[in-house]
Amino acid sequence: MSASQQRLLDLGWTPEVDRAFRPYRGAHRLARVCRVDRGGAELAGGMGAVRATFGGDVLRCVAADRMALPAVGDWAAVRDWPDDRVTLEVVLPRRTAIVRDSADRTSHGQVVAANVDVVVIVEHLDPDPDLGRIERLLVLAWGSGAQPVVVLTKPDLVPDADGMRDEVAEVAPGVEILLVSAVSGTGVDELGGLLRNGRTLALVGPSGAGKSTLTNALAGVSLMPTGAVRARDGRGRHTTTRRELVVLPGRGVLIDTPGLRAVGLVADDAAVAGAFADVEELGARCRFRDCAHVAEPGCAVLLAVEDGELDEDRLARWRKLRREADLNTARRTPGHRRAVIADLEAKRHRR
Ligand SMILES: Nc1nc2c(ncn2[C@@H]2O[C@H](COP(=O)(O)OP(=O)(O)O)[C@@H](O)[C@H]2O)c(=O)[nH]1
Ligand SMILES: [Mg+2]
Ligand SMILES: [Zn+2]
Incomplete structure (x- = not known):
């Protein structure tokens, strides 16, 4: 296998993605979106990292439906231009999508992450877990088409973590619940076991739950800024100038979403029924x-x-x-x- 193919496999490439990309092969390159900002997206593909602006078709689609906006985890066809510009021309069909209410509360949803296999709902045990929030995130997860898992962090800070897990189990029927402490190492391997065969895990949960800490623990190196060192902009908001998609070669892909606060749901009946x-x-x-x-x-x-x-x-x-x-x-x-x-x-x- 070529280095380029290996890189795509590490990014979570599947034959399904290949089929979707087939019509664009030749004039385009295949790449996965690692981060989106106002000006465009950062992507990774067989040839490495690339920065792209959005092509005309993408912008036209976005004007009609915000869901069409490229999201972290999307597979895309990008095009290189003679003047060295790179444009993201097509978002390939999404296998799964975590969708929340758009921040501006217009009419459409906003894709938080795409092509996710496992939605990891991260909630802390200290302070007490918020059962209502876990339920909402479970609805979000069930609505995405991906498999939900609940991870309870900071078990090292409470006297009866197992008892708390049982309480959480009451609001998460049929969902695996893991106690994971980045401090003591409890459960890190168990969670890491979900990262295999190029699967994509997305971490969702409130700011401070320990998502970035988990990403670093799973990666074995400090890739993400965590609570203690996190930068803030002038308005006291957490800055998001960091990557969100992390590739762990030979294992899988991790998407560390910025803290979802009050999750505006784009819930449907099936998602609520699942949760x-x-x-x-x-x-x-x-x-x-x-x-x-x-x-x-x-x-x-x-x-x-x-x-x-x-x-x-x-x-x-x-x-x-x-x-x-x-x-x-x-x-x-x-x-x-x-x-x-x-x-x-x-x-x-x-x-
Ligand atoms: N004691 C303890 N602290 C943790 C654990 N996981 C995360 N933290 C701390 O919680 C704070 C927030 O973590 P962070 O990863 O930045 O949360 P994020 O906002 O969800 O990404 C940091 O100060 C971490 O050191 C844990 O398992 N045990
Ligand atoms: Mg974080
Ligand atoms: Zn009844």
Whole structure:
């Protein structure tokens, strides 16, 4: 195998990517997006790193739909010009995408990371983990098409990490949960085991959870600035002038996303159902098929709450996320928008 092919494999290249790139071969080069900023993107490919601005087609697509904006993890066809300019001409179809509400709250989502195999939800044990945030990030993960895993950091700082993991397990049905301490080394190998066969892991979670520390621990070298040394710009915000995609040759690819604060979700029903598999399962046993689990007779969900089998707060958070998902669905389909919103309003008044 050539060095160029090896580099692409290390970047997570698959035959699927190759097929998608085929029509562009010849005039274009294949590369993966490592970072995006206002002016363009940094990419890596068989020939090494390259900086590109966005081509006309990309800009036209972005004007119509923000989701078309190249994102870290995207595979792209780039073009070299005689005057040494390089342009990102085409974003290849995404296998998976982590999508959140765009910061400007217009109509579309914003792709946080693309072509991710495993979404690693990173949450600290000290201070206490925020169960609601974990649930939201699980919805984000289920919506992406990638497999979610929860990593609880800083177990070295609490007396009963195992007990806390059990609590988190209650809000993460069917999801693997790892305790990982970059300080003591606990769980680092276990997490590293997920990085194999050129798979792409994306770390998501709040600022300070320990994402960059994990990246460094997995890489075995300090690639990412962490809490203690992180630079801030004049407004006190964390600067993002750093790479986000790290290649660990022979293992896989890590995407360290900047801290997602209040995650605006572009949740849909399926993503919420994935994150709340326990509620869904109970709901399937309700007497009425369209049971809203509010006051219906024969409601298995309410019965479970009564029996202490399902946490009331979790049910409340599920309701809230379901409402968000409904509103998102409404927002995304302009034709149905008015009717659905009217219906939601009517329901709200009835309650
Ligand atoms: N005690 C302890 N501290 C940690 C652990 N992981 C991260 N930290 C600290 O938490 C702070 C934030 O970590 P950082 O990686 O920058 O978080 P990020 O914002 O999610 O990238 C840093 O001061 C780290 O040294 C851990 O497992 N144990
Ligand atoms: Mg960080
Ligand atoms: Zn019910």
